[in-house]
Amino acid sequence: MATAVTPPRGMRDFLPTEKARRERVLQRIRSVYRAHGFDEIETPVVEDSARLHAGLGGDNEKLAFAVMKRGLTMDALAEAATPLDLADLGLRFDLTVPLARFYASNRGQLPSVFRAIQIAPVWRAERPQKGRYRQFVQCDIDIIGEPGIIAEVELISATAAALEALGVPGCSIRVNDRRLLTAWLAAFEVPDALRPAALISMDKLDKIGLDGVVAELRAIGVARADDLFVGLHPALEGDESWRMLDHAVFAGSAAAADLRSLRAAAGEIPLVFDPFLVRGMGYYTGPIFEVAHPDVGYSLGGGGRYDGMIGRFLGTEVPACGFSLGFERLIDLVELGDEPDDGAALLYERDADLATVVALKNELVAEGARVRLLARPKNMKAALELLEAEGFTRFAVVSTDAVAEAAALDWRRLNDR
Amino acid sequence: MATAVTPPRGMRDFLPTEKARRERVLQRIRSVYRAHGFDEIETPVVEDSARLHAGLGGDNEKLAFAVMKRGLTMDALAEAATPLDLADLGLRFDLTVPLARFYASNRGQLPSVFRAIQIAPVWRAERPQKGRYRQFVQCDIDIIGEPGIIAEVELISATAAALEALGVPGCSIRVNDRRLLTAWLAAFEVPDALRPAALISMDKLDKIGLDGVVAELRAIGVARADDLFVGLHPALEGDESWRMLDHAVFAGSAAAADLRSLRAAAGEIPLVFDPFLVRGMGYYTGPIFEVAHPDVGYSLGGGGRYDGMIGRFLGTEVPACGFSLGFERLIDLVELGDEPDDGAALLYERDADLATVVALKNELVAEGARVRLLARPKNMKAALELLEAEGFTRFAVVSTDAVAEAAALDWRRLNDR
Numbered sequence: 001m002a003t004a005v006t007p008p009r010g011m012r013d014f015l016p017t018e019k020a021r022r023e024r025v026l027q028r029i030r031s032v033y034r035a036h037g038f039d040e041i042e043t044p045v046v047e048d049s050a051r052l053h054a055g056l057g058g059d060n061e062k063l064a065f066a067v068m069k070r071g072l073t074m075d076a077l078a079e080a081a082t083p084l085d086l087a088d089l090g091l092r093f094d095l096t097v098p099l100a101r102f103y104a105s106n107r108g109q110l111p112s113v114f115r116a117i118q119i120a121p122v123w124r125a126e127r128p129q130k131g132r133y134r135q136f137v138q139c140d141i142d143i144i145g146e147p148g149i150i151a152e153v154e155l156i157s158a159t160a161a162a163l164e165a166l167g168v169p170g171c172s173i174r175v176n177d178r179r180l181l182t183a184w185l186a187a188f189e190v191p192d193a194l195r196p197a198a199l200i201s202m203d204k205l206d207k208i209g210l211d212g213v214v215a216e217l218r219a220i221g222v223a224r225a226d227d228l229f230v231g232l233h234p235a236l237e238g239d240e241s242w243r244m245l246d247h248a249v250f251a252g253s254a255a256a257a258d259l260r261s262l263r264a265a266a267g268e269i270p271l272v273f274d275p276f277l278v279r280g281m282g283y284y285t286g287p288i289f290e291v292a293h294p295d296v297g298y299s300l301g302g303g304g305r306y307d308g309m310i311g312r313f314l315g316t317e318v319p320a321c322g323f324s325l326g327f328e329r330l331i332d333l334v335e336l337g338d339e340p341d342d343g344a345a346l347l348y349e350r351d352a353d354l355a356t357v358v359a360l361k362n363e364l365v366a367e368g369a370r371v372r373l374l375a376r377p378k379n380m381k382a383a384l385e386l387l388e389a390e391g392f393t394r395f396a397v398v399s400t401d402a403v404a405e406a407a408a409l410d411w412r413r414l415n416d417r
Numbered sequence: 418m419a420t421a422v423t424p425p426r427g428m429r430d431f432l433p434t435e436k437a438r439r440e441r442v443l444q445r446i447r448s449v450y451r452a453h454g455f456d457e458i459e460t461p462v463v464e465d466s467a468r469l470h471a472g473l474g475g476d477n478e479k480l481a482f483a484v485m486k487r488g489l490t491m492d493a494l495a496e497a498a499t500p501l502d503l504a505d506l507g508l509r510f511d512l513t514v515p516l517a518r519f520y521a522s523n524r525g526q527l528p529s530v531f532r533a534i535q536i537a538p539v540w541r542a543e544r545p546q547k548g549r550y551r552q553f554v555q556c557d558i559d560i561i562g563e564p565g566i567i568a569e570v571e572l573i574s575a576t577a578a579a580l581e582a583l584g585v586p587g588c589s590i591r592v593n594d595r596r597l598l599t600a601w602l603a604a605f606e607v608p609d610a611l612r613p614a615a616l617i618s619m620d621k622l623d624k625i626g627l628d629g630v631v632a633e634l635r636a637i638g639v640a641r642a643d644d645l646f647v648g649l650h651p652a653l654e655g656d657e658s659w660r661m662l663d664h665a666v667f668a669g670s671a672a673a674a675d676l677r678s679l680r681a682a683a684g685e686i687p688l689v690f691d692p693f694l695v696r697g698m699g700y701y702t703g704p705i706f707e708v709a710h711p712d713v714g715y716s717l718g719g720g721g722r723y724d725g726m727i728g729r730f731l732g733t734e735v736p737a738c739g740f741s742l743g744f745e746r747l748i749d750l751v752e753l754g755d756e757p758d759d760g761a762a763l764l765y766e767r768d769a770d771l772a773t774v775v776a777l778k779n780e781l782v783a784e785g786a787r788v789r790l791l792a793r794p795k796n797m798k799a800a801l802e803l804l805e806a807e808g809f810t811r812f813a814v815v816s817t818d819a820v821a822e823a824a825a826l827d828w829r830r831l832n833d834r
Contacts, residue, residue, distance in 0.1 A: 005521035005730055007461050008506055013519050015526055016456035023457065035782045037789035039433035039807070040440065044424050044552050045462065045508075045538070046482075065463075066485040067508070070542045072500040083489040086503065089425055091484070102430050104422035109432055111803055113791065121462070125487045135461050146792075153775050154790065161782070265772040267779070313422055355682040358570050362684070365452045365578065372454035373571065374530065375563075386528055390456070 010128030011135045016390065022137075025166060025334050026119055029139050029325070032165050033117045036158035038141050040117040043098040046089040051101055053084070056309060058281050060093040063124040067091065091123035095140045096309070096322060103144050103320075104313040113145040115154070119327075133328060139301075142322035144310060149258045152287050153265040155303065155323040159291065160269045162325065163300075167335030168293065171300065172237075172270040175262065175289045176277035178304070179255035184275065187249045188224045196282065198222055203278035206297075229276075241273040250275075258287060283309045289323065293333065300333075301325035343392035344369040345414075347376040347383070352398050359404040367406075388414040427545030428552045433807070439554075442583060442751050443536055446556050446742070449582050450534045453575035455558050457534040460515040463506040468518055470501070473726060475698050477510040480541040484508065508540035512557045513726070513739065520561050520737075521730040530562040532571070536744075550745060556718075559739035561727060566675045569704050570682040572720065572740040576708065577686045579742065580717075584752030585710065588717065589654075589687040592679065592706045593694035595721070596672035601692065604666045605641045613699065615639055620695035623714070646693075658690040667692075675704060700726045706740065710750065717750075718742035759786040760809035762831075764793040764800070769815050776821040784823075805831040 007013050014022060030040065052064050066087035069076070080086050092098050095118040103114065118140045126132055141158055143151040156173055163171050181202075185195050201216040208216070210229055217225035242263065250256045263271050272292075279288045279302055288304030303323035310318040344364050348357045357373065364371045372392060377383040387395060396409035424430050431439060447457065469481050483504035486493070497503050509515050512535040520531065535557045543549055558575055560568040573590055580588050598619075602612050618633040625633070627646055634642035659680065667673045680688050689709075696705045696719055705721030720740035727735040761781050765774045774790065781788045789809060794800040804812060813826035 005518050007518075007522065008463055008465060011461035011463070013461075013523060014459040015523060016458060019457050019459050022459075035785075035787050036778075037787065040436050041433060042431040042436050042439075044428035044430075045540075046425055046428070046552075048425060065487070065506070068483040068485050068500065068504055070482070074500070077494050077497055077500060077503075080494055083485065083491070083494060083503070086494075086500070087485055089482070101422055101424075105424065106430060106432060111807075112794075115789075135463075150771055150774070150790065153771065154778075157775060157779060161779075261771055265775045267772070267776065354567055354570065354678055355684070357567070358574060358682045359684065361453075361571075362574060362578075368452075370452050370454065372532075373567065377529075390528075 008134070010126070010133055012133060021336070022331065024336055024339065025331055026137070026139070026327070028165050028336075029162050029327075030117065030119055032162040033139075033141055033158055036115075036141075036154065036161065038115040038117045038158065040119065041099075041102060042118075042120065043092075043102050045091060045121070045123075047092055047098055047101060049084065049087050049090050051313075052090045052093065052097060054097075054312070056097050056100070056283060056312065057093055060124060063126055064093045065091040065123050065125055093124050094122055095120060095138050095324070096142075096306070099140070099142055099144075099322075100310050100313045100320075103310055103318070107314070111145075113143065116140075116142045116144070118142075131328070137327040139325040139327050140303075140322055141324075142320060144320045145318055146321070147307075147319040149261050149287070150265075151319075151321045152258075152262050152289070152305065155321060156262070156266055156269060156271075156289060159301065159323050159325065160266075163291070166330070166333075167337075168300075168330065168333045170295075171291050171293050172272050173266075173289050174272045174274040174277050174292055175259060175287060176274050177255040177259055177287045178284050179253065179286060180250055180259075180275060181278065183249050183253060183255075184228070188222075188227050190222050190224075190228075194221055199278050200280075202228075202276055203280060205276055238270060238272060244275055245273055247275075255286070262287065279304055281306075286321075291325070295333065296329070298329060299326075300330050341391055341393070342369040343372070343387075343390075343394070344411075345372045345374055345387045345392045345395040346398050346409075347374050347380075347395060348398040349376050349400050352400050352402060356402055356404045357398055360398060360402070360406050360409070363404070363406045384414060425551070427543070427550055429550060438753070439748065441753055441756065442748055443554070443556070443744070445582050445753075446579050446744075447534065447536060449579040450556075450558055450575055453532075453558075453571065453578065455532040455534045455575065457536065458516075458519060459535070459537065460509075460519050462508055462538070462540075464509055464515055464518060466501065466504050466507050468730075469507045469510065469514060471514075471729070473514050473517070473700060473729065474510055477541060480543055481510050482508040482540050482542055510541050511539055512537060512555050512741070513559075513723075516557070516559055516561075516739075517727050517730045517737075520727055520735070524731070528562075530560065533557075533559045533561070535559075548745070554744040556742040556744050557720075557739055558741075559737060561737045562735055563738070564724075564736040566678050566704070567682075568736075568738045569675075569679050569706070569722065572738060573679070573683055573686060573688075573706060576718065576740050576742065577683075580708070583747070583750075584754075585717075585747065585750045587712075588708050588710050589689050590683075590706050591689045591691040591694050591709055591716075592676060592704060593691050594672040594676055594704045595701045596670065596703060597667055597676075597692060598695065600666050600670060600672075601645070605639075605645050607639050607641075607645075611637060611639060616695050617697075619645075619693055620697060622693055655687060655689060661692055662690055664692075672703070679704065696721055698723075703738075708742070712750065713746070715746060716743075717747050758808055758810070760789070760804075760807075760811070761786045761828075762789045762791055762804045762809045762812040763815050763826075764791050764797075764812060765815040766793050766817050769817050769819060773819055773821045774815055777815060777819070777823050777826070780821070780823045801831060 067089035069088045283306040284304040285307045286305030290302035291300040305321040307319045396411045484506035631642045700723040701721040702724045703722030707719035708717040722738040724736045813828045
């Protein structure tokens, strides 16, 4: 049965070097978030199908992998009105829907302002392409129960600190507020009914450019499509961008005051006001944000306030706000320092005493080394090169007459062979 | 849409305290295994359905959660010969089938003797019951490419070291060899055809007792069922157990020599020879082992040699051997020491300056503290109790006139309020 042996389409195996790097990066993110007062939680990888398809996941709902009911009969197949009738569970497509469910399930045991870390894989059945996978890791922090802008400040501070700890400098954080977008559309007489579609078009500014967006807006029936972009030039830097908040449409609004407080409290974190930042998900209700990096054309993460969402699970309104880092987009930019690691390889002769070889290994492990046993190979050069590539730093040969004392071995550094 | 908000049946949410404990335990296991020369890898949580149902998973195959093909039409439902025709993927039910597939996929990039760590969840649609879950974590180490007993010695040493690092003392490791079981059955004239069923019955010794096993063996047609258990008394301790290996049926066999080498090299690890240890899976071919703990009636983990399995994916025989710890069974027994943690809570007045509060937080984080912000609550007592329960050690109130300097605050210990 020598079948084709690739991982499922659009999914990846991680070999030792890559896995170790991923775990180090995740550990560093986790540790920064924890220092910032967030607590890690975990939910099952599947959620009830009805919950995943409740309209909170936007387009991602269509990309969910469905898990079939157990014990299905042929009769059940015949009676199904749609294929989805045969599924009762699905793999989560984000960490926000599971968080809302988690909070509703466990609210009684959580602090009144709950700061959650979720670092976990999600699954989307997208058409695989470069840099886009069907299983990928997201790093989310969320604050549930805090209505004030201090929640946004904590999320942005923790995210900026994580990026700094990962050696990804030069990021800026673009911010906007859904309430300002609404005010802007209202000021240019875009009717309520057209606003969701108008936002979807405006969200494509980076992809299709100003002319493309204006054309789309006209096509859906926005009469003053050109006017929307006159007098405001998005993608400006720092101070200059914040002057746009003085525009008559924004001035004096609660949203503008919130964004100004946010900026003052964020200190040295470079925040850019971008009046045309939209963020895709329909559930945002207040401030929204996105991480931009000068070297890449996509955002490294984003988030915002979604005050209405928890209520849809809980039946009671609870304010909430989150920030998600796209781990797979981030990891290639990360610069980790060297990790001090005493890697010792024992190359034993095939007829060396087994108990002696094992005792030597255990002695080294007890001293804090990472130890690799290896039968002494014919091709020493290749074996030593591989050990060095795997991060081992020294080696010794264990001959048939070796004694069980590591200090008695003839140790050599791998890097000065 | 306030729906029922529990996790899917048989699956669990992990709240902060439990999640932190689980991560600490996993981190400690990971670190011991790494010191013993193993390298962590990761595979996708799903594998191709055909691969999961290739007969290597035993009864677990029936418990696999199936993932439906995307874009199914009603025609596809009508044409399906069995419900499984509608699935192309499934959630893995163990880490061994994915490892065999991983090795076949990536062999060219792996060392000739490959030591793998896999610490990851698996899924089985079992009837939920106390201590048995539908999503649970396994911690596996495997050595692929080493035919000699040194592989078993390394697996057992690393596992014993992990148990010691977790503060789970008093474990013993029961060992046997499938070749000895075969010799034993042959000596009592159990025909080839009956042996798999006979092994399944013998595996129930702990559950249904000697009389129960003998009755089952008779029922399946084993003529000398009584004789099988005369002259050998399982579950003996240490030295006494090893004397059973002198029995005429075992004496002089390669398997007996291997087990004796294993014992000699294992040093102080308490190994018990148990001639009736079977292990459930059909793929074992040589030594097998299981971790017993005096306080619990179930094994904490087990493994063995499965030389034929990789070949079924690869087309070439490759020796392999593994040891799996049942994390969910283990975690309740683990005794971790205290973790030094400077947890500082800032209780800010609602009208305190936001930028000052945030600057204070960032200063403490930079000093290495874990910092939690909290609006000063009406019920201070309850809030302080909760902070202490969450591991915070000190607190200070940030009043409206506070300055942005943490040392200027009036710090108090949470544990001597």
